[in-house]
Amino acid sequence: MFKGRLADCVVGSLLTAITILVICREWGLASWSGILTPYLVVGVVMCFAAQVRLSRQAFIAVAAALTLALALTQGGWQTTTLKALESAGFIAAFFSALSTLRNVAQTSPGIQKAGRFLSAQPPGRRYAALTVGGQGFALLLNYGAIQLLGALAMANASAEPNSEIRGHRIRRMLLAIQRGFISTLPWSPLSFAVAISTTVVPDTSWAQAVIPGLVTSVLMAGIGWGLDTLFKPKLSVPPPVRVEPEGGWATMRPLLILLGLLVSSVATLHVLTDVRVIGLVAVIVPVIAIAWLFIQNIGQGGFGRVSGRLRNYVCSELPGYRSELTLLMMAGYIGTVGSALLVPLIARAGLDVAALPTWLILVGFVWIIPLAGQAGMNPILAVTLLAPLIPDAATLGITPVALVVALTSGWVLSGVTSPFTATTLLIGSFAGISAQRVGLVWNGAYALICAVVLSIWVVIYAFVF
Numbered sequence: 001m002f003k004g005r006l007a008d009c010v011v012g013s014l015l016t017a018i019t020i021l022v023i024c025r026e027w028g029l030a031s032w033s034g035i036l037t038p039y040l041v042v043g044v045v046m047c048f049a050a051q052v053r054l055s056r057q058a059f060i061a062v063a064a065a066l067t068l069a070l071a072l073t074q075g076g077w078q079t080t081t082l083k084a085l086e087s088a089g090f091i092a093a094f095f096s097a098l099s100t101l102r103n104v105a106q107t108s109p110g111i112q113k114a115g116r117f118l119s120a121q122p123p124g125r126r127y128a129a130l131t132v133g134g135q136g137f138a139l140l141l142n143y144g145a146i147q148l149l150g151a152l153a154m155a156n157a158s159a160e161p162n163s164e165i166r167g168h169r170i171r172r173m174l175l176a177i178q179r180g181f182i183s184t185l186p187w188s189p190l191s192f193a194v195a196i197s198t199t200v201v202p203d204t205s206w207a208q209a210v211i212p213g214l215v216t217s218v219l220m221a222g223i224g225w226g227l228d229t230l231f232k233p234k235l236s237v238p239p240p241v242r243v244e245p246e247g248g249w250a251t252m253r254p255l256l257i258l259l260g261l262l263v264s265s266v267a268t269l270h271v272l273t274d275v276r277v278i279g280l281v282a283v284i285v286p287v288i289a290i291a292w293l294f295i296q297n298i299g300q301g302g303f304g305r306v307s308g309r310l311r312n313y314v315c316s317e318l319p320g321y322r323s324e325l326t327l328l329m330m331a332g333y334i335g336t337v338g339s340a341l342l343v344p345l346i347a348r349a350g351l352d353v354a355a356l357p358t359w360l361i362l363v364g365f366v367w368i369i370p371l372a373g374q375a376g377m378n379p380i381l382a383v384t385l386l387a388p389l390i391p392d393a394a395t396l397g398i399t400p401v402a403l404v405v406a407l408t409s410g411w412v413l414s415g416v417t418s419p420f421t422a423t424t425l426l427i428g429s430f431a432g433i434s435a436q437r438v439g440l441v442w443n444g445a446y447a448l449i450c451a452v453v454l455s456i457w458v459v460i461y462a463f464v465f
Contacts, residue, residue: 001342004409005315005372006317007047007051008049008315008316008319008320009319011044011047011048011051011177011318011319012313012314012315012316012318012319013314013315013324014040014043014044014047014319015044015092015093015096015314015318015319015325016096016150016314016318018037018040018041018089018092018093018096019092019093019096019097019282021033021034021036021037021040021088021089021093021095022037022090022094022279022282023093023097023279023282023283024261025037026275026276026279026282027275027277027279027283027355028275032085032183037085037086037089038082038085038086038089039102040089041086041088041089041092042328044092044232044329045060045063045088045323045326045329045330048060048322048325051322052322052323052326053127053323055184055324056323056327059326059327059330059331059334060239060326060330062112062330062334063330063334063337065335066287066334066337066338066424067081067084067337067342069341070337070340070341071363071370072342073341073344074340074341077445080336080337080340081183081242081337083336083420084110084188084332084333084336084337085333085382087199087332087333087335088329088330088332088333090199090278090332091192091196091250091328091329091331091332091380092325092328094192094195094282094327095321095324095325096318097278097281097283097286098142098190098281098285099142099281099283099313099318099321100286100290100313100316101140101141101285101286101288101289101290101292102104102140102142102143102144103289103309103317104140104289104292104293104296105140105141105144105174105258105292105314106141106144106148107296108254108296109293110147110253111137111140111254111255112148112256114133114251114252114255115137115148115149115152115429116152117249117251117252118130118133118134118149118252119152119153119155119156119173122154122207123127123169123172126172126173126176126186127172127173127175127176127224127228127229128176130149130153130173130176130177130180130346131176131177131179131180131183131221131224131225132180132221133149133180133252133255134149134176134177134179134180134181134216134254135181135183135184135221136252136256136259136442137149137182137255137256138180138188139184139188139190139259139262140255140258140259140262142190143181143422143426145176145177145181145424146422146423146426146427147426148179150174150177150426150427150430151340151430153170153173153174153177154170154430154432156169157169157170157173157174161196168432169310170407170431171442173202173430174427174430175224175228175427175442175443175446176224177427178416178423178424178427178438178443179200179220179224179284179416179446181423181435182220182412182415182416182423183216183217183218183220183221183224183412185411185412185415186212186213186214186216186220186405186408186411186412187207187209187213187214187216187217187407188213189206189210189263189266189277189278189280189281190281190285192328192380192406193379193407193411193412193419194206194209194213194277194408195278195403196332196384197209197378197383197387197403197407197408198276198277198278198386198404199278200383200387200388200407201387201393201400201403201404201407202392202400203393203400204400204401204403204404205276205277206270206276206277206278207270207277208400208401208404209341209404209405211403212401212404212405212461212465213405213408215461216405216408216412216454216458217407218455219450219453219457220412220450220453222228222455223446223449223450223453224446227446227449237327258288258292261288262284262285263287264442265280265284265288266280266281266284266446269284287418290306290310293306293309293310294306297309300338301385320406324422327378328380329379331378331380331381331384332380332381333386334381334384334385335380335381335382335383335385336384337382338381338385339385339386339387339388339389340388342385342389343388343389346389348391353389353390353391354391354395354396357399358396358398358462359459359462359463361390361396361406362398362402362403362458362459363406363458363459364415364456365386365403365406365407365409365410365458366406366409366410366451366454366455366458367410367451367455368382368410369382369383369384369386369407369410369411369414370410370413370418370447370451372418373414373415373418373420373421374417374418374419376418378412378421379410379414379415379418379421382410382414383407383410383411387403387407389400397464398463400460400462402458402462403457403460405457406458406462409454409458413447413448413451416439416443416446416447417439417440417443417444417447418439419434419435419436419438419439419440421435424436424438424439424443427442430459
Protein backbone atom coordinates (compact mmCIF):
# COMPACT_ATOMS: atom_id res chain seq x y z
CA MET A 1 0.00 0.00 0.00
CA PHE A 2 1.15 3.52 -0.83
CA LYS A 3 1.32 4.88 2.71
CA GLY A 4 3.78 6.40 5.13
CA ARG A 5 5.76 9.61 5.47
CA LEU A 6 7.36 9.35 2.01
CA ALA A 7 4.00 8.72 0.37
CA ASP A 8 2.53 11.76 2.11
CA CYS A 9 5.42 13.94 0.94
CA VAL A 10 4.89 12.74 -2.63
CA VAL A 11 1.16 13.53 -2.49
CA GLY A 12 1.76 16.90 -0.81
CA SER A 13 4.39 17.82 -3.40
CA LEU A 14 2.05 16.87 -6.26
CA LEU A 15 -0.75 18.96 -4.79
CA THR A 16 1.62 21.91 -4.33
CA ALA A 17 2.78 21.56 -7.94
CA ILE A 18 -0.85 21.45 -9.15
CA THR A 19 -1.59 24.61 -7.17
CA ILE A 20 1.38 26.43 -8.71
CA LEU A 21 0.43 25.30 -12.23
CA VAL A 22 -3.18 26.39 -11.80
CA ILE A 23 -2.00 29.79 -10.52
CA CYS A 24 0.30 30.15 -13.53
CA ARG A 25 -2.55 29.35 -15.87
CA GLU A 26 -4.96 31.76 -14.17
CA TRP A 27 -2.38 34.54 -14.30
CA GLY A 28 -1.31 33.71 -17.86
CA LEU A 29 2.31 33.19 -16.81
CA ALA A 30 2.98 29.92 -18.63
CA SER A 31 0.91 28.54 -21.48
CA TRP A 32 2.33 25.06 -20.91
CA SER A 33 1.08 24.87 -17.31
CA GLY A 34 -2.32 23.58 -18.40
CA ILE A 35 -0.69 20.68 -20.26
CA LEU A 36 0.96 19.24 -17.15
CA THR A 37 -1.92 19.66 -14.70
CA PRO A 38 -4.09 16.72 -15.90
CA TYR A 39 -1.17 14.29 -15.59
CA LEU A 40 -0.40 15.42 -12.05
CA VAL A 41 -4.08 15.08 -11.16
CA VAL A 42 -4.04 11.49 -12.38
CA GLY A 43 -0.97 10.87 -10.21
CA VAL A 44 -2.67 12.32 -7.12
CA VAL A 45 -5.84 10.29 -7.70
CA MET A 46 -3.83 7.09 -8.12
CA CYS A 47 -2.09 7.79 -4.82
CA PHE A 48 -5.40 8.53 -3.11
CA ALA A 49 -6.91 5.32 -4.49
CA ALA A 50 -4.40 3.35 -2.41
CA GLN A 51 -4.92 5.46 0.71
CA VAL A 52 -8.60 6.33 1.17
CA ARG A 53 -11.38 4.15 2.55
CA LEU A 54 -13.74 2.11 0.39
CA SER A 55 -16.50 4.72 0.27
CA ARG A 56 -14.09 7.22 -1.29
CA GLN A 57 -12.61 4.61 -3.62
CA ALA A 58 -16.14 4.16 -4.95
CA PHE A 59 -16.05 7.73 -6.29
CA ILE A 60 -12.82 6.98 -8.14
CA ALA A 61 -14.37 3.79 -9.55
CA VAL A 62 -17.44 5.71 -10.75
CA ALA A 63 -15.18 8.30 -12.40
CA ALA A 64 -13.26 5.52 -14.19
CA ALA A 65 -16.50 3.84 -15.32
CA LEU A 66 -17.91 7.08 -16.70
CA THR A 67 -14.65 7.75 -18.54
CA LEU A 68 -14.88 4.30 -20.15
CA ALA A 69 -18.50 4.94 -21.13
CA LEU A 70 -17.49 8.28 -22.63
CA ALA A 71 -14.65 6.69 -24.61
CA LEU A 72 -17.01 4.02 -26.00
CA THR A 73 -19.77 6.43 -27.02
CA GLN A 74 -18.14 9.69 -28.09
CA GLY A 75 -15.36 10.36 -30.54
CA GLY A 76 -14.01 13.48 -28.85
CA TRP A 77 -13.87 11.91 -25.41
CA GLN A 78 -10.25 12.93 -24.84
CA THR A 79 -11.16 16.63 -24.85
CA THR A 80 -13.92 16.11 -22.29
CA THR A 81 -11.63 13.97 -20.13
CA LEU A 82 -8.93 16.64 -20.11
CA LYS A 83 -11.52 19.26 -19.23
CA ALA A 84 -12.71 17.09 -16.33
CA LEU A 85 -9.14 16.58 -15.10
CA GLU A 86 -8.56 20.32 -15.28
CA SER A 87 -11.71 20.84 -13.20
CA ALA A 88 -10.43 18.36 -10.61
CA GLY A 89 -7.04 20.08 -10.63
CA PHE A 90 -8.61 23.49 -10.10
CA ILE A 91 -10.58 22.16 -7.11
CA ALA A 92 -7.43 20.61 -5.62
CA ALA A 93 -5.48 23.85 -6.09
CA PHE A 94 -8.23 26.06 -4.65
CA PHE A 95 -8.61 23.79 -1.62
CA SER A 96 -4.84 23.62 -1.06
CA ALA A 97 -4.45 27.39 -1.28
CA LEU A 98 -7.30 28.08 1.15
CA SER A 99 -6.01 25.50 3.62
CA THR A 100 -2.77 27.46 4.13
CA LEU A 101 -4.66 30.23 5.94
CA ARG A 102 -6.58 27.70 8.03
CA ASN A 103 -3.29 26.12 9.10
CA VAL A 104 -1.87 29.42 10.37
CA ALA A 105 -5.08 30.86 11.84
CA GLN A 106 -5.73 27.81 14.01
CA THR A 107 -2.50 28.44 15.93
CA SER A 108 -3.12 32.17 16.47
CA PRO A 109 -3.80 33.14 20.12
CA GLY A 110 -5.70 36.21 18.91
CA ILE A 111 -8.09 34.14 16.79
CA GLN A 112 -8.62 31.68 19.65
CA LYS A 113 -9.40 34.56 22.01
CA ALA A 114 -11.88 36.08 19.54
CA GLY A 115 -13.63 32.71 19.24
CA ARG A 116 -13.93 32.36 23.01
CA PHE A 117 -15.35 35.88 23.24
CA LEU A 118 -18.09 35.08 20.71
CA SER A 119 -19.05 31.77 22.32
CA ALA A 120 -19.26 33.42 25.78
CA GLN A 121 -21.87 36.00 24.75
CA PRO A 122 -25.09 36.02 26.82
CA PRO A 123 -28.13 34.21 25.29
CA GLY A 124 -29.78 37.42 24.08
CA ARG A 125 -27.04 38.13 21.57
CA ARG A 126 -25.12 34.84 21.37
CA TYR A 127 -26.88 33.55 18.25
CA ALA A 128 -26.35 36.80 16.34
CA ALA A 129 -22.72 37.05 17.52
CA LEU A 130 -21.91 33.49 16.45
CA THR A 131 -23.71 33.91 13.12
CA VAL A 132 -22.03 37.18 12.15
CA GLY A 133 -18.70 36.33 13.77
CA GLY A 134 -18.87 32.86 12.28
CA GLN A 135 -18.92 34.41 8.81
CA GLY A 136 -15.62 36.13 9.56
CA PHE A 137 -14.10 32.93 10.87
CA ALA A 138 -15.39 31.04 7.83
CA LEU A 139 -13.47 33.35 5.51
CA LEU A 140 -10.21 32.61 7.34
CA LEU A 141 -10.66 28.99 8.37
CA ASN A 142 -13.19 27.54 5.93
CA TYR A 143 -14.54 24.35 7.56
CA GLY A 144 -12.00 24.90 10.33
CA ALA A 145 -14.33 27.68 11.55
CA ILE A 146 -16.92 25.07 12.53
CA GLN A 147 -14.25 22.96 14.22
CA LEU A 148 -12.82 25.89 16.19
CA LEU A 149 -16.07 27.60 17.17
CA GLY A 150 -17.80 24.25 17.73
CA ALA A 151 -15.12 23.17 20.19
CA LEU A 152 -15.31 26.51 22.02
CA ALA A 153 -19.11 26.33 22.11
CA MET A 154 -19.02 22.84 23.59
CA ALA A 155 -16.52 23.99 26.21
CA ASN A 156 -18.82 26.89 27.10
CA ALA A 157 -21.88 24.65 27.29
CA SER A 158 -20.12 22.01 29.38
CA ALA A 159 -19.69 24.59 32.15
CA GLU A 160 -23.48 24.70 32.59
CA PRO A 161 -24.49 22.23 35.35
CA ASN A 162 -28.17 21.95 34.36
CA SER A 163 -28.63 19.33 31.63
CA GLU A 164 -31.78 20.95 30.20
CA ILE A 165 -30.16 24.34 29.79
CA ARG A 166 -26.97 22.71 28.51
CA GLY A 167 -28.87 20.81 25.79
CA HIS A 168 -30.67 23.91 24.52
CA ARG A 169 -27.44 25.92 24.60
CA ILE A 170 -25.55 23.32 22.58
CA ARG A 171 -28.24 23.18 19.91
CA ARG A 172 -28.65 26.93 19.55
CA MET A 173 -24.91 27.64 19.50
CA LEU A 174 -24.07 24.91 17.00
CA LEU A 175 -26.90 25.94 14.67
CA ALA A 176 -25.74 29.57 14.81
CA ILE A 177 -22.23 28.47 13.86
CA GLN A 178 -23.42 26.25 11.00
CA ARG A 179 -25.84 28.79 9.59
CA GLY A 180 -23.25 31.55 9.89
CA PHE A 181 -20.83 29.42 7.92
CA ILE A 182 -23.19 28.42 5.11
CA SER A 183 -24.43 32.02 4.73
CA THR A 184 -20.94 33.00 3.51
CA LEU A 185 -21.08 30.57 0.59
CA PRO A 186 -23.18 32.69 -1.84
CA TRP A 187 -20.85 35.72 -1.73
CA SER A 188 -17.40 34.83 -0.38
CA PRO A 189 -14.56 34.90 -2.94
CA LEU A 190 -13.11 31.97 -0.99
CA SER A 191 -16.13 29.68 -1.31
CA PHE A 192 -16.43 26.76 -3.71
CA ALA A 193 -20.05 27.77 -4.34
CA VAL A 194 -18.95 31.02 -6.01
CA ALA A 195 -15.79 29.57 -7.59
CA ILE A 196 -17.58 26.63 -9.25
CA SER A 197 -20.78 28.47 -10.18
CA THR A 198 -18.93 31.32 -11.90
CA THR A 199 -16.87 28.71 -13.74
CA VAL A 200 -19.75 26.64 -15.11
CA VAL A 201 -21.82 29.71 -16.05
CA PRO A 202 -19.99 31.65 -18.80
CA ASP A 203 -19.50 35.41 -18.62
CA THR A 204 -19.87 35.64 -14.84
CA SER A 205 -17.50 36.72 -12.10
CA TRP A 206 -17.35 37.19 -8.36
CA ALA A 207 -17.66 40.97 -8.77
CA GLN A 208 -20.99 40.49 -10.54
CA ALA A 209 -22.27 37.88 -8.09
CA VAL A 210 -21.16 39.42 -4.78
CA ILE A 211 -24.05 41.87 -4.27
CA PRO A 212 -26.90 39.42 -4.98
CA GLY A 213 -24.88 36.84 -3.04
CA LEU A 214 -24.85 39.15 -0.03
CA VAL A 215 -28.63 39.44 -0.28
CA THR A 216 -28.90 35.64 -0.25
CA SER A 217 -26.58 35.60 2.76
CA VAL A 218 -28.63 38.17 4.66
CA LEU A 219 -31.82 36.24 3.95
CA MET A 220 -30.30 32.96 5.20
CA ALA A 221 -28.78 34.53 8.32
CA GLY A 222 -31.83 36.66 9.04
CA ILE A 223 -34.26 33.75 8.84
CA GLY A 224 -32.07 31.76 11.20
CA TRP A 225 -31.87 34.60 13.71
CA GLY A 226 -35.61 35.21 13.43
CA LEU A 227 -36.48 31.58 14.13
CA ASP A 228 -34.09 31.46 17.08
CA THR A 229 -35.62 34.64 18.51
CA LEU A 230 -39.26 33.65 17.96
CA PHE A 231 -39.00 30.09 19.20
CA LYS A 232 -36.80 30.32 22.26
CA PRO A 233 -36.95 27.13 24.33
CA LYS A 234 -39.22 27.14 27.37
CA LEU A 235 -37.30 26.11 30.47
CA SER A 236 -38.73 24.15 33.37
CA VAL A 237 -36.06 25.66 35.63
CA PRO A 238 -35.07 29.27 36.35
CA PRO A 239 -32.81 30.70 33.63
CA PRO A 240 -29.11 30.98 34.51
CA VAL A 241 -27.62 34.25 35.69
CA ARG A 242 -26.15 36.09 32.72
CA VAL A 243 -22.43 36.76 32.91
CA GLU A 244 -20.73 39.22 30.59
CA PRO A 245 -17.79 37.69 28.70
CA GLU A 246 -14.24 38.68 29.51
CA GLY A 247 -12.78 41.40 27.34
CA GLY A 248 -14.63 43.62 24.90
CA TRP A 249 -15.35 43.81 21.21
CA ALA A 250 -11.78 44.97 20.70
CA THR A 251 -10.98 41.28 21.03
CA MET A 252 -12.28 40.92 17.48
CA ARG A 253 -9.68 43.37 16.10
CA PRO A 254 -7.22 40.73 14.77
CA LEU A 255 -10.05 39.00 12.89
CA LEU A 256 -11.30 42.27 11.42
CA ILE A 257 -7.80 43.34 10.35
CA LEU A 258 -7.22 40.05 8.55
CA LEU A 259 -10.62 40.18 6.86
CA GLY A 260 -10.03 43.76 5.79
CA LEU A 261 -6.64 42.87 4.36
CA LEU A 262 -8.01 39.83 2.55
CA VAL A 263 -11.06 41.47 1.02
CA SER A 264 -9.26 44.72 0.11
CA SER A 265 -6.44 42.77 -1.56
CA VAL A 266 -8.87 40.73 -3.62
CA ALA A 267 -10.94 43.79 -4.58
CA THR A 268 -7.90 45.91 -5.48
CA LEU A 269 -6.22 43.28 -7.63
CA HIS A 270 -9.54 42.46 -9.27
CA VAL A 271 -9.75 46.09 -10.44
CA LEU A 272 -6.09 46.29 -11.48
CA THR A 273 -5.79 42.95 -13.29
CA ASP A 274 -7.79 40.78 -15.67
CA VAL A 275 -7.23 37.69 -13.50
CA ARG A 276 -10.32 35.88 -12.23
CA VAL A 277 -10.98 36.22 -8.51
CA ILE A 278 -10.29 32.52 -7.96
CA GLY A 279 -6.82 33.08 -9.43
CA LEU A 280 -6.29 36.09 -7.17
CA VAL A 281 -7.41 34.18 -4.08
CA ALA A 282 -5.07 31.28 -4.88
CA VAL A 283 -2.15 33.72 -4.58
CA ILE A 284 -3.34 36.20 -1.94
CA VAL A 285 -4.37 33.62 0.66
CA PRO A 286 -1.02 31.74 0.77
CA VAL A 287 0.91 35.04 0.78
CA ILE A 288 -1.10 36.31 3.77
CA ALA A 289 -0.69 32.93 5.48
CA ILE A 290 3.10 32.88 5.07
CA ALA A 291 3.44 36.52 6.19
CA TRP A 292 1.26 35.77 9.22
CA LEU A 293 3.38 32.72 9.96
CA PHE A 294 6.51 34.86 10.03
CA ILE A 295 4.80 37.34 12.38
CA GLN A 296 3.75 34.51 14.70
CA ASN A 297 7.31 33.19 14.88
CA ILE A 298 9.31 36.39 15.31
CA GLY A 299 11.94 35.63 17.92
CA GLN A 300 10.93 31.97 18.13
CA GLY A 301 13.23 30.35 15.66
CA GLY A 302 12.51 32.70 12.78
CA PHE A 303 13.02 31.29 9.31
CA GLY A 304 13.83 27.78 10.51
CA ARG A 305 10.55 27.49 12.40
CA VAL A 306 8.59 28.87 9.47
CA SER A 307 10.22 26.48 7.00
CA GLY A 308 9.46 23.63 9.38
CA ARG A 309 5.78 24.63 9.50
CA LEU A 310 5.68 24.81 5.69
CA ARG A 311 7.27 21.36 5.37
CA ASN A 312 4.76 19.97 7.85
CA TYR A 313 1.93 21.52 5.85
CA VAL A 314 3.09 19.98 2.58
CA CYS A 315 4.12 16.58 3.92
CA SER A 316 1.57 16.08 6.68
CA GLU A 317 -1.46 18.38 6.83
CA LEU A 318 -2.20 18.64 3.11
CA PRO A 319 -2.06 14.85 2.51
CA GLY A 320 -4.24 14.49 5.61
CA TYR A 321 -7.10 15.98 3.63
CA ARG A 322 -7.00 13.03 1.23
CA SER A 323 -10.55 11.94 2.01
CA GLU A 324 -12.02 15.43 1.48
CA LEU A 325 -9.90 16.03 -1.62
CA THR A 326 -10.91 12.71 -3.17
CA LEU A 327 -14.58 13.57 -2.71
CA LEU A 328 -14.24 17.13 -4.03
CA MET A 329 -11.96 16.32 -6.97
CA MET A 330 -14.05 13.35 -8.08
CA ALA A 331 -17.24 15.38 -7.71
CA GLY A 332 -15.88 17.92 -10.19
CA TYR A 333 -14.63 15.19 -12.53
CA ILE A 334 -17.81 13.09 -12.42
CA GLY A 335 -20.01 16.15 -12.93
CA THR A 336 -18.07 17.24 -16.03
CA VAL A 337 -17.97 13.77 -17.62
CA GLY A 338 -21.51 12.95 -16.53
CA SER A 339 -22.97 16.07 -18.12
CA ALA A 340 -21.17 15.25 -21.39
CA LEU A 341 -22.88 11.85 -21.35
CA LEU A 342 -26.30 13.24 -20.39
CA VAL A 343 -26.55 16.01 -22.99
CA PRO A 344 -26.82 13.67 -26.03
CA LEU A 345 -29.07 11.28 -24.08
CA ILE A 346 -31.49 14.11 -23.30
CA ALA A 347 -31.41 15.25 -26.93
CA ARG A 348 -32.16 11.73 -28.21
CA ALA A 349 -35.00 11.42 -25.73
CA GLY A 350 -36.59 14.52 -27.26
CA LEU A 351 -36.51 16.48 -24.01
CA ASP A 352 -36.22 20.23 -24.57
CA VAL A 353 -35.17 21.98 -21.37
CA ALA A 354 -35.46 25.34 -23.16
CA ALA A 355 -39.22 24.75 -23.43
CA LEU A 356 -39.55 24.97 -19.65
CA PRO A 357 -40.43 28.38 -18.16
CA THR A 358 -37.31 30.23 -17.09
CA TRP A 359 -38.65 30.83 -13.58
CA LEU A 360 -39.16 27.08 -13.18
CA ILE A 361 -35.54 26.36 -14.15
CA LEU A 362 -34.27 28.90 -11.62
CA VAL A 363 -36.52 27.66 -8.82
CA GLY A 364 -35.63 24.10 -9.81
CA PHE A 365 -31.99 24.72 -8.93
CA VAL A 366 -33.02 25.97 -5.48
CA TRP A 367 -34.86 22.71 -4.75
CA ILE A 368 -33.11 20.04 -6.86
CA ILE A 369 -29.58 20.64 -5.54
CA PRO A 370 -30.50 20.12 -1.85
CA LEU A 371 -32.74 17.16 -2.77
CA ALA A 372 -29.79 15.61 -4.64
CA GLY A 373 -27.77 16.18 -1.48
CA GLN A 374 -30.10 13.83 0.38
CA ALA A 375 -29.05 11.09 -2.05
CA GLY A 376 -25.37 11.75 -1.37
CA MET A 377 -24.68 14.07 -4.30
CA ASN A 378 -22.10 16.69 -3.34
CA PRO A 379 -23.08 20.27 -4.41
CA ILE A 380 -19.99 20.41 -6.66
CA LEU A 381 -21.22 17.29 -8.44
CA ALA A 382 -24.80 18.55 -8.66
CA VAL A 383 -23.82 21.94 -10.05
CA THR A 384 -21.24 20.69 -12.57
CA LEU A 385 -23.69 18.01 -13.70
CA LEU A 386 -26.84 20.14 -13.99
CA ALA A 387 -25.56 23.52 -15.19
CA PRO A 388 -24.41 22.33 -18.66
CA LEU A 389 -27.82 20.73 -19.30
CA ILE A 390 -29.70 24.04 -19.45
CA PRO A 391 -29.67 26.62 -22.25
CA ASP A 392 -27.49 29.70 -21.98
CA ALA A 393 -28.77 32.76 -20.14
CA ALA A 394 -29.49 34.70 -23.34
CA THR A 395 -31.79 31.94 -24.56
CA LEU A 396 -33.60 32.00 -21.23
CA GLY A 397 -33.95 35.78 -21.41
CA ILE A 398 -32.01 36.52 -18.22
CA THR A 399 -28.52 37.64 -17.24
CA PRO A 400 -25.90 34.94 -16.55
CA VAL A 401 -25.55 36.14 -12.94
CA ALA A 402 -29.18 35.15 -12.31
CA LEU A 403 -28.14 31.54 -12.92
CA VAL A 404 -25.28 31.92 -10.43
CA VAL A 405 -27.70 33.29 -7.83
CA ALA A 406 -29.97 30.27 -8.30
CA LEU A 407 -27.10 27.77 -8.20
CA THR A 408 -25.55 29.22 -5.06
CA SER A 409 -28.96 29.36 -3.37
CA GLY A 410 -29.45 25.65 -3.94
CA TRP A 411 -25.84 25.05 -2.87
CA VAL A 412 -26.29 26.66 0.57
CA LEU A 413 -29.51 24.74 1.19
CA SER A 414 -27.69 21.50 0.41
CA GLY A 415 -24.92 22.53 2.79
CA VAL A 416 -27.35 22.94 5.67
CA THR A 417 -29.50 19.84 5.06
CA SER A 418 -27.52 17.08 3.36
CA PRO A 419 -26.28 14.41 5.80
CA PHE A 420 -23.26 13.93 3.54
CA THR A 421 -21.82 17.46 3.68
CA ALA A 422 -19.01 18.49 6.02
CA THR A 423 -21.12 21.09 7.85
CA THR A 424 -23.83 18.67 9.01
CA LEU A 425 -21.29 15.95 9.76
CA LEU A 426 -19.22 18.30 11.95
CA ILE A 427 -22.24 19.71 13.78
CA GLY A 428 -23.57 16.20 14.35
CA SER A 429 -20.25 15.02 15.74
CA PHE A 430 -20.16 17.90 18.25
CA ALA A 431 -23.79 17.38 19.30
CA GLY A 432 -23.46 13.60 19.49
CA ILE A 433 -26.29 13.02 17.00
CA SER A 434 -26.49 11.86 13.38
CA ALA A 435 -25.85 14.26 10.52
CA GLN A 436 -29.26 13.28 9.16
CA ARG A 437 -30.93 14.54 12.34
CA VAL A 438 -29.00 17.81 12.08
CA GLY A 439 -30.07 18.33 8.48
CA LEU A 440 -33.69 17.19 8.56
CA VAL A 441 -34.79 17.75 12.17
CA TRP A 442 -32.69 20.60 13.52
CA ASN A 443 -32.68 22.43 10.17
CA GLY A 444 -35.83 21.06 8.56
CA ALA A 445 -38.20 23.99 9.14
CA TYR A 446 -35.38 26.49 8.62
CA ALA A 447 -34.47 24.92 5.26
CA LEU A 448 -38.08 24.85 4.03
CA ILE A 449 -38.63 28.51 4.89
CA CYS A 450 -35.31 29.46 3.28
CA ALA A 451 -36.15 27.43 0.16
CA VAL A 452 -39.44 29.29 -0.29
CA VAL A 453 -37.87 32.70 0.36
CA LEU A 454 -34.89 32.02 -1.90
CA SER A 455 -37.17 30.74 -4.67
CA ILE A 456 -38.94 34.09 -4.61
CA TRP A 457 -35.61 35.94 -4.41
CA VAL A 458 -34.00 34.25 -7.45
CA VAL A 459 -37.09 35.00 -9.58
CA ILE A 460 -37.18 38.64 -8.43
CA TYR A 461 -33.48 39.05 -9.16
CA ALA A 462 -33.81 37.48 -12.63
CA PHE A 463 -36.82 39.45 -13.80
CA VAL A 464 -36.79 42.67 -11.76
CA PHE A 465 -33.13 43.55 -11.20
